[in-house]
Amino acid sequence: MSEQRLMPRRALLSVSDKKGLLALAGALTAQGVEILSTGGSARTLREAGVPVKDVSDHTGFPEILNGRVKTLVPWIHGGILGRRDVPSHRQQMEEHNIAPIDVVCVNLYPFAQTVASGADPEACIENIDIGGPAMLRSAAKNFNDVTVLCSPSQYAAFIQALEAGGTTLAERRALAASAFAHTAAYDAMISEWFAKREAESHAVDELDNDLTLPPSLTLAGTRDGMLRYGENAHQKAAFYRDGSQRYGLATASQLQGKALSYNNLNDTDAAFSLVAEFSEPTAVIVKHANPCGVASGASLTEAWKAALRCDPVSAFGGIVAFNRPLTGPVAELVSQIFTEVIIAPEVTQEARAILERKKNLRVLETGGMPSPHETGLSIKTISGGFLAQTRDNGHVTPEELKVVTKRQPTPSELADMLFAFRVAKHVKSNAVIYARGQATVGIGAGQMSRVDSARIAARKGEDAARAAGLEEPLTQGSVAASDAFFPFADGLESVIAAGATAVIQPGGSIRDDEVIKAADKAGIAMVFTGMRHFRH
Structure with a gap:
């Protein structure tokens, strides 16, 4: 036995996005449904010849306060919230001349788009919808009797349901769930905007009062599409947009190729975030979320060749990111590998x-x-909740470095150290990076021991040298960067054995003196940054 369908008699249409509105209104009118509407929606319908009744005529109450109050009246919310199966509700609706409203179609003021446009705070506040979320929540709460639509993407299925005799309870319940998710995301965006403004306008020192990490935090996102699967084939996955306009995957147009997978998206975001760190023409190759080659040069051609040289084996099947327009000659080179x-x-x-x-x-x-200096939150789920932290947008300058060895670094060593330390920020801990001539020549990532990371990176340099037909390892004469301090001298000694002549590291170990003595004994230069870049 098929589920009973409910045909509406009266619908309220009030939308900021007019896409699909006329088709929806036409389908309702064809079924004899009375249409109520407001402002621009009513004008659009009337100009198209669709019979429509203004909400103010329906309620007998005019729009006031420049349109801030038009639907926040009992004749609207009573008509939406009144339960048709409760005799006292029906009696009170009749006593107060409240007509039932069976369909509520509302999409909200474009708050996120207004913020993204750079509008002033007053304009942003005026684009905070009040009546819209109230109607959506009212309709969603009363899904037994009311169908709620919050997106043009839902219209086609609703029209099909109308033609089949109305919506089923299961359909209305699913639409209600979507409406509550929609208003939750909308409120979260507004809350985040207010918190960011407050954090920017106040010097906050106490953790409990830091509005960048408010007492309540809601994640807001709109599903952009289902992915084939997650990290593995037995996992489900989807991509959600958070409404921000940060350049990257959310703003990208896919010009060609197969659909992007979960792992593709994760690795591509890692590559693009890293390449954005550099102002010079730069190429980045990422494999399994870790860079296997990074280089800056006078041109993208130079940068690509140097990045590929670092680890040509791992580059096979990798993700490639550039911070300059991709031209034909560079595309020709990249297309030579998979x-x-x-x-x-x-x-x-x-x-x-x-x-x-x-x-x-x-x-x-x-x-x-994207700007590497942008603020924002990084979120990671754990059992029973999630962790939130501000994005790692920390950078060190030459003036902030502390030379702790007897030998001072040369200007070229200093430039390479800053380059390598910037790369280290995007390599899984423990991370050790060798660089020479603004290019990585060995990367050790994600090891339990910093010594192992240093040795793996050195071996990568040896392998790359053999692939290039060179007798000397690429790490010979390089600089080395460590994302965190060396807890013992053995890690530094491994770096020295690989041929590094200068080292950049955060410092802060209780054995810093031991490590510094090992550097002085080897005659290398070493600087402390005072800032670490763990990436777990």
């Missing part, structure tokens, strides 16, 4: 034509580069 994804702020027509030969290659154009 690559999963290429991401860049712009891809020229010449480059597109070259990359189209690789039908499965995903090519993303973001339209711009």
Whole structure:
């Protein structure tokens, strides 16, 4: 036996996004449903010849306070919330001349878009919808009797339901769940905006009062699409947009290639976040969320060749990111190896034509580069909740470095140390990076021992040298960066054995003196940053 369907008699349509509105109204009118509407929605319907009744005419109460109050009246919310199966509700509705409203179609004032446009605070506040969320929540609460629509993406299925005789209880319940999720996300965006403004306008020292991490934190996102699966085939996954306009995956247009997977998205975000750290033309190759080659140069061509040289074996099947428009000559070079994804702020027509030969290659154009100095929160789920922290946007300058050895670093060593330490921020801990000439020449990532990371990175340099037909390891004459302090001298000694002549590290170990003595004994230069970059 099929589930009983409910045909509406009266619908309220009040939308900021007019997409699909006329088709929806036409389907309702065809079923003899009376349409109530407000403001621009009513004007759009009336100009299209759709019979519509203004909410103020329906309620007998005018819009006041420049439109701030128009639906916040008993004749609207009573009509939505009144339970048709409760005799006292029906009696009170009749006594107060409240007509039932069976469909509520509302999408909210474009708060996120207003903020993203750079509008002033007053304009942002005026785009905080009050009546809309109230109607959506009222309709969702009374899903036994009322159908709620909060997105144009829901109209087609609703129209089909109308043509089939109305909505089922299961359909209305599912739409109610979507409406509550929609209003929760909307409120979360507003809360985040207020918290950010307050944090920026007050010097906050006490952790409990730090509004960047408020007492209540709600994650807001709109599902952009289901992914084939998660990290593994037995896991489900989806991509959610949080409404921010930070350049990257959320702003990217996919120019070609297969659908992006969960792992593709995760690795591509890692690559693009790293390449955004550099102002010079830079190329980054990422494999399994860790960089296997990073280089800056006078051109992207130089940068790509140097990045690939670091670890050509791991680069196979990797993710490639650039911080400059991708041109034809660079695309030709990249297309010589198997690559999963290429991401860049712009891809020229010449480059597109070259990359189209690789039908499965995903090519993303973001339209711009994110700032490595941007604020925001990083979220990680744990059992029973989640952890939140501010984004690691820390940077060290030459003036902030403390030389702790007898030998001072040379200008070229200093430049390479800063380059390597910036890369270290994006390598899983424990991390040790060797660099020379603004290019990585060995990367050790994610080891339980810092000594192991140093040795793995050195071996990578040896392997890369053999692949390039060189007798001397690439790490010979390099600098080394460590994301955290060396707890013992053995880690530093491994770096020295690999051929590093200068080291940059945070410092702060109780055995710093022992480590400094080992550096002085070897005649290398070492600087402390006072800032670490753990990445777990």
